[in-house]
Amino acid sequence: MYGLRLGDRELHVHDVGEGVPVFWHHGTPNLGLPPEPLFRPGVRWLSYDRPGYGTSTPLPGRSVVSAATDISHIADELGLSAFAVVSYSGGGPHALVVPLCSVTASPQSSPPRAWRRSTPPASTTSPA
Template sequence: MTVLVSTADGRRLAVEERGAPEGSPVFLLHGTPGSRLGPAPRPQVLYHLGVRLITFDRPGYGRSDRLKGRAIASIAADVATIADDLGIERFAVVGRSGGAPHALACGALLPDRITKVAALVGLAPPKAEGLDWFEGMAASNVREYIIGQGGTGAVAASLAAAAAQIRADPSSKLRLLATEYTATDRRTVADFGIRTMLVDNFSEALRASADGWVDDIVAFRSDWSFDPAGITVPTLVWHGEQDVYSPVGHARWLGRRIPGAILRIDPGIAHFGSIDVLPDVLLWLIREQAY
């Protein structure tokens, strides 16, 4: 069931819980574009793991109100607000794809509340020293992020047609992505359950507007307002070496930058393989064991 949580500045955030109600709380931050309905382990898997999974629409997506000009760091206050509303003091956070930088922001800015952080197939900051940010990246993403440097207006104009097409036919986003899939991504997305979750995710993400998508793209290419080097909580950086949407060089940079980070790179996996490893990552997040 979706509930609306109010923020101090009067916005509403759409929140959903799955899994074990008395389990260990974990926030799962969705990709780009995405929503609270994004890919996640099935409820019975979450019950078995003992995970209380909390998802929500980032501002501008789904049923959550927009926060104009938001930075990556802005997410920390929203996560803290939701945790307060749910009566949760300490929790873990995992972000997949576009959610990964936001998860790292929580780790950096909420150290007294975060137990562990996991960033899966994410991006590094735009001015990451020594990183060729676009190396190995699919042409469609390169184009999006270059336009992102031009600000909100340029991105909104660029994404308008794509967002309208996805609203009319959410599965069209998968067909577009398929033109750049690696073989391993194609196998993952061929699963009926995963395809259904992805289609529902895209449909809900853009149900009213493309604002969340636009604001994500601009935020990724702007100052994140925090340095990953300031993260002090246990952090896992996981990446598929064959990823063409968020190239593996970003994970290697983060692994060097974040003090004590565990860096795991799977040579046989690409971007959507991050969905398959989520149960193992959740287990690492809630238990005292090596990944």
């Protein structure tokens, strides 16, 4: 667990295990750490206390969509180019917005599906 500074705020990040990175989106009003029964060899659980939860700094006006930006910052900090997303209860909407942050679905066949971060190639943008 550590604090990730984002400008004038901080996110309390959880990083447990080794293996395939999986972001856990906790329910409401829980904190970020996934339940211990989910800990398995080969899985690296990543999560954070959403703004205003636990020791993460509140973010006035925060929306569910801001979760995509927070996950992007954490993934960048950890050097992750691909990861899976899992949620529980109130974490569902937060997990669903992750693809909004320059993330595309990977064609991997086994659940949980991985998200591969990318930027669209220049050829897919429309001319000005």
